[in-house]
Amino acid sequence: MTAFPLPLTELLGHYGSYMIYLLVGLAFGATLETAGFGNSKKLAAQFYFKDLTVFKVMFTAIIVACVLIFLSSAVGLLDYNLVWVPPTYLWPGIVGGLIMGAGFIVGGFCPGTSLVAMATGKIDGVFFVLGVLTGIFLFGETVGSFAVFFESSFMGRFTLPELFGVSYGTVVVGVVVIALLMFWGAEAIEARVGGPTAQKAPRLAVPAAAGLVILALAVMLVGQPDSADRWKMIEAEQVAMLDERAVQIEPAELLDVIHNVQIKAVLLDVRDERHYNQFHVHGARRLPADDVVSTARELMFEPANTVFITMGNDETAATEAWKVLKAESVPNVYILDGGVNNWIKTYSDEAFVEERLIRGHDNDQPAYMFDAAIGSRHPAAEPNPHAFEIEFEPKVKLELKRAPTSGGCG
Amino acid sequence: MSDHSRAKPYMNPYLAGTLLGIVLFLAFFITGTGLGASGGLNRLLVFFQNLFVPEHIDHVPYLLKMAGGNTNPLDSWIVYLTVGTVAGGFISGLFGRRVKIETNKGPQIGNKTRWMMAFLGGILMGYGARLARGCTSGQALSGGAVLSVGSWAFMFAVFAGAYALAYFFRRYWN
Numbered sequence: 001m002t003a004f005p006l007p008l009t010e011l012l013g014h015y016g017s018y019m020i021y022l023l024v025g026l027a028f029g030a031t032l033e034t035a036g037f038g039n040s041k042k043l044a045a046q047f048y049f050k051d052l053t054v055f056k057v058m059f060t061a062i063i064v065a066c067v068l069i070f071l072s073s074a075v076g077l078l079d080y081n082l083v084w085v086p087p088t089y090l091w092p093g094i095v096g097g098l099i100m101g102a103g104f105i106v107g108g109f110c111p112g113t114s115l116v117a118m119a120t121g122k123i124d125g126v127f128f129v130l131g132v133l134t135g136i137f138l139f140g141e142t143v144g145s146f147a148v149f150f151e152s153s154f155m156g157r158f159t160l161p162e163l164f165g166v167s168y169g170t171v172v173v174g175v176v177v178i179a180l181l182m183f184w185g186a187e188a189i190e191a192r193v194g195g196p197t198a199q200k201a202p203r204l205a206v207p208a209a210a211g212l213v214i215l216a217l218a219v220m221l222v223g224q225p226d227s228a229d230r231w232k233m234i235e236a237e238q239v240a241m242l243d244e245r246a247v248q249i250e251p252a253e254l255l256d257v258i259h260n261v262q263i264k265a266v267l268l269d270v271r272d273e274r275h276y277n278q279f280h281v282h283g284a285r286r287l288p289a290d291d292v293v294s295t296a297r298e299l300m301f302e303p304a305n306t307v308f309i310t311m312g313n314d315e316t317a318a319t320e321a322w323k324v325l326k327a328e329s330v331p332n333v334y335i336l337d338g339g340v341n342n343w344i345k346t347y348s349d350e351a352f353v354e355e356r357l358i359r360g361h362d363n364d365q366p367a368y369m370f371d372a373a374i375g376s377r378h379p380a381a382e383p384n385p386h387a388f389e390i391e392f393e394p395k396v397k398l399e400l401k402r403a404p405t406s407g408g409c410g
Numbered sequence: 411m412s413d414h415s416r417a418k419p420y421m422n423p424y425l426a427g428t429l430l431g432i433v434l435f436l437a438f439f440i441t442g443t444g445l446g447a448s449g450g451l452n453r454l455l456v457f458f459q460n461l462f463v464p465e466h467i468d469h470v471p472y473l474l475k476m477a478g479g480n481t482n483p484l485d486s487w488i489v490y491l492t493v494g495t496v497a498g499g500f501i502s503g504l505f506g507r508r509v510k511i512e513t514n515k516g517p518q519i520g521n522k523t524r525w526m527m528a529f530l531g532g533i534l535m536g537y538g539a540r541l542a543r544g545c546t547s548g549q550a551l552s553g554g555a556v557l558s559v560g561s562w563a564f565m566f567a568v569f570a571g572a573y574a575l576a577y578f579f580r581r582y583w584n
Contacts, residue, residue, distance in 0.1 A: 107531015131532015
């Protein structure tokens with residue numbers, strides 16, 4: 001499987017991993033300062049078209065990082081599914097952005113640059129940081145009164161390629177080309193408004209820009225790995241797990257997991273709607289085969305103590321869904337051993353099992369007959385864990401979560 | 411710029427941008443989380459709130475997430491990132507001989523006006539950053555690079571807001 005991002009807590013321990021963030025912060029602060037972002041006059045000049053440094057630095061950083069991220073993802077080095085993509089809350093984001101724009105022109109900094117200004121002795125930076133702390137304080141005190149707006153227009157992990165319905169590579173190329181054209185425009189504006197003091201572009205500018213375009217085109221040509229490609233990267237080790245039956249949990253263990261207050265069990269029923277309506281385990285949600293990839297994105301946001309269990313009539317369809325979820329890097333996914341058929345057999349009374357058995361049923365088809373669609377109103381749908389003390393071989397092991405639950409401004 | 415006579419000039423913006431882009435990429439590549447700044451300040455603030463008015467924290471859901479019960483608001487990666495940012499800025503400033511107690515402002519206003527405006531701007535910035543769930547670093551830079559729709563909308567909103575008001579503040583900065 002792709003090695004990056006690294007499971008830092010596993011490798012370095014809780015506090016050890018923080019040292020990496022400290023180092024990243026050092027590099028971040030140093031680049032901001034050396035770009036001149038500790039100086040409010042330089043930052044504000046952006047908005048009078050005198051000095052477009054803010055724009056140039058920001059967009060150069062975005063396109064360089066963007067190309068490198070999607071290039072490493074394309075060649076299988078970086079798992080994009082484990083990268084934090086700020087979830088979209090459209091209107092709170094836009095209104096917050098407008099307020100910040102006002103704050104920028106009034107105060108002359110943004111939070112990151114004010115830290116650097118403060119560190120280099122700029123008194124206006126110190127006042128700005130104090131203001132930011134006050135603003136954050138006021139937000140914490142008032143957010144309760146507009147909680148509905150704050151949580152509104154939530155679109156989850158939503159990316160530009162999904163919005164435009166094109167490939168990631170296409171958007172990467174587009175962003176790079178647009179940014180380069182805008183740099184060219186920015187130079188022209190600066191030369192006119194800023195006069196002779198404007199800095200000249202270094203000689204390397206054109207080859208560097210060409211290099212970036214070539215890399216972006218490479219991203220487009222190679223393409224991002226789809227679910228099938230991602231499965232191939234992990235196939236060898238995961239098929240071994242399936243063969244050892246290390247991920248097929250018995251009904252008794254599932255019942256135990258459902259009633260374990262420290263674990264959140266998410267039951268994913270992959271059977272078709274008819275079978276689901278006839279009988280399903282209490283709390284199971286239906287997961288059609290076509291929706292597995294899109295659902296995987298959503299499952300990533302579940303808390304770290306979540307265990308996912310796929311279940312079919314037998315195991316075939318459930319195993320397929322399991323493979324896709326594994327390929328999409330969803331943590332803690334298991335398969336119900338013997339599927340819903342085995343569950344019914346385990347938790348129904350003998351008379352029912354005898355009477356309703358469909359002899360010689362096909363693989364992955366229901367083994368028991370139901371006269372009506374009773375869903376989860378059957379006694380076996382929600383068995384009393386105290387009435388069934390069945391021994392099982394425990395297989396569920398909670399992995400440390402690698403999928404991102406926070407990022408950006410944490 | 412006589413007051414900067416000893417200071418080394420700033421780096422070429424494209425070069426600085428490329429370096430920043432590499433730092434941003436490494437942040438994603440190694441940690442998966444990108445960069446941020448306002449989140450660290452937020453937790454620092456909540457730490458002090460928790461010190462003086464812990465019972466208040468327990469009544470505000472937004473604060474509860476960071477400091478409820480035994481949760482230490484400083485026990486978060488973003489706090490370390492923020493500490494690193496301040497230290498990194500200082501070190502770079504030392505090497506560039508740009509560490510200097512001073513106030514940067516437009517020529518037509520006094521220091522006190524500038525300080526007051528910086529404080530006011532900071533309030534707006536802090537408030538907006540929390541509303542938008544991230545600042546220029548966490549949303550615009552990090553979210554922009556991983557192509558989040560919300561982050562790009564946010565970025566345009568920041569520039570739009572600043573440009574819309576720039577005219578009214580022209581005497582203040584120029």
